[in-house]
Amino acid sequence: MESQRKNMVETQLKNRDISDPLVLKAMGEVPREAFVPKERIGIAYSDGPLPIADGQTISQPYIVALMIQAMEVSPEDHALDVGTGSGYAAAVLSRIVERVYSIERHASLAESAKALFKKLGYDNIEVTVGDGSIGLPEHSPYDAIVVTAGSPDIPEQLIGQLKPFGRLVIPVGSLPVMQKLIRVRKVNGGEPLRENIGDVRFVPLVGIAGWKE
Numbered sequence: 001m002e003s004q005r006k007n008m009v010e011t012q013l014k015n016r017d018i019s020d021p022l023v024l025k026a027m028g029e030v031p032r033e034a035f036v037p038k039e040r041i042g043i044a045y046s047d048g049p050l051p052i053a054d055g056q057t058i059s060q061p062y063i064v065a066l067m068i069q070a071m072e073v074s075p076e077d078h079a080l081d082v083g084t085g086s087g088y089a090a091a092v093l094s095r096i097v098e099r100v101y102s103i104e105r106h107a108s109l110a111e112s113a114k115a116l117f118k119k120l121g122y123d124n125i126e127v128t129v130g131d132g133s134i135g136l137p138e139h140s141p142y143d144a145i146v147v148t149a150g151s152p153d154i155p156e157q158l159i160g161q162l163k164p165f166g167r168l169v170i171p172v173g174s175l176p177v178m179q180k181l182i183r184v185r186k187v188n189g190g191e192p193l194r195e196n197i198g199d200v201r202f203v204p205l206v207g208i209a210g211w212k213e
């Protein structure tokens, strides 16, 4: 598994546009096989997303790396991860920043992720069950927020929970299954800056500021 992971970092990440050393190191550390269903452990390091419980997915390694790289995080940062899912993205993020707050609407997924973090000794991740489309105000403001589910729009509440110069990385699209990956950066005065990072496919963000159930 260790050599498969090294191979993933070389071929799927470095050979593309992942160059942030903190991201490459974290991706090389987190055992992805722990986050995939038992029957898929053999293909844990394949170059694509995999199904997990509750009809959800664990994102493709490259997309996880791309999103975390776009967050421009550093070791002293506090980050919010919306859509815990398997917990894989939160785990990678937790190897880079000081603290990760992760929110998931399915209690069962949140529980399994929590158990996994404990088993792996990742003690700087706090998991909350709830609707993360409106963020997690109690631990705000954040240096960076990542949403790993597709939203119809950019939720105002999430921008509101960023520190000055904070970054929000979120898939946005008018169809529930196809999105543009957008980075929103809070700047000094004036409108937040928006950049398009690429095309992605995520399961829908379901909630008050996302899609209706």
Ligand code: SAH
Pocket (backbone or CB within 6 Å): 056, 057, 058, 059, 082, 083, 084, 085, 086, 087, 088, 089, 090, 103, 104, 105, 106, 109, 130, 131, 132, 133, 148, 149, 203, 204, 205, 206, 207, 208, 210
């Ligand atoms: N980051 C995950 C992939 C997440 S898939 C990983 O690395 O495995 C998207 C997740 O977002 C799903 O688990 C889904 O249940 C969750 N989700 C959808 N809408 C949500 C909302 N409003 N608040 C919190 N989680 C949500």
